[in-house]
Amino acid sequence: MARRPNIVLVHGAWADGSSWSAVIERLQADGYTVTAPQFPESELAGDVARLREVLGRQGGPTLVVGHSYGGQIVTALGTDAPNVVGLVYVAAFGLDEGETIGKLLEQGPLGAALTHLDVDEQGFAWLPEDDFVNHFAADVDPVRARVMFAVQQPLALSALDEVMGVPAWKSHPAWFLVADGDQAIPPEAQRLFAARMKATTVEVASNHVAMVSHPDDVLRLIASAVHAVQ
Template identity: 40%
Template sequence: MLIRAEVATSKEVTQSSNSKPAIVLVHGTFADATSWQHIIPLLEQDGYTVTAVQNTLTSLPEDIATTKRVIDAQKGAVVVVGHSYGGSVITSAAATNPQVKALVYIAGFAPEAGEKISELNGRYAAPPLSTAIVPDTAGFLFIDRAKLHEFFAQDVSLAEARVMAATQKPVASIAFNQAVDRAAWKTIPSWYLVTQEDRAINPELERFMAKRIGAKTSEIKSSHVPFVSHPKEVAKFIEAAATAAMKAS
């Protein structure tokens, strides 16, 4: 159940599609753009144009550049959504585009300019997932397939978690030690969804980042992947942010 979520009114939901911003979704590590498959239909049926970025996870600067190209290609106003590592990506990628009206962090990293994910993680006790990460010989990181359900997606069905484990996309370890060069949240209104039962990012770190960036914050009783386990609530949260941002712009 979503706690303290800002839900759009029926009047706002029935606005013409022309008044709605494009929505760009940015995935985190160990996943690709299809991780948003439960969210995309919900947003599209409500009249939003949705694009999910396919990042390589080979370096933070490369993923920022890829995401920036997608954002810049949108027509009109844009709302940018980042999950986990994708939060760091959007923090930089959205910074120079005046058409971006809102940033939405879904259990996402929200670094300061010059700050690394590894530095943020060091602020609080390491989450359980840290014990389940395994490297390959090239320096790319995976989640131990036998532990993904328990430490990453405990409220997802076992069958779907097995698919997530089999299809996970590895991330270059260097990405966690690369800093963003700018912080879009300093000039763009932000929303943050804290996942209370997160075992991949310490929920206290999420609350710290949400407070630091001045985000409108809601919390959900969820694992690290609420867009899989609670897609309706996450879609409503994104839409509420989009509606509020457009009214304020």
């Protein structure tokens, strides 16, 4: 049997590596080697460089999974993605060349989770507690959601204007979990991303942080990707 790929999990904005905890536990129980690093989210180039460092440590084929802005990081690997054998998007951005997150969000009503961004003096955007608990993580237990709020990783507002280069999904097979109740990235946009990249797609009745509220669905999608790339 072909070697199982390593799994690298890329968190998004206003989350951190711990947001993958339930998925990590399940993957490790199934015998996978899993890495879920922290990303500064101060600039896309720095986040991609961090991901490349992590990929360089894998020592074998690797499946990369991105959530939310983590999909932007994964996509920006472009054609230079050492060890990567597949891409999995979980309620994530999957832009095409020349696009920006900001221009995409301008095309429709802003999701309820993002309507009151609190931008600090250094230009980092934070989510207020009410928006985080009731919209960003709406289907997560409120006690858990408030913990996530406390450890949120803010996003540099300038990231919304970062222009995508050649996307990694043009040269790698992709899988996509659409969160059909998402209040951060519109589900319609997620469906567009998935269709353009010809991704194997599943839809889940979930809010934005599906890996927290629906870890078994995320695990099944990752497992199907593993089976395909083997």
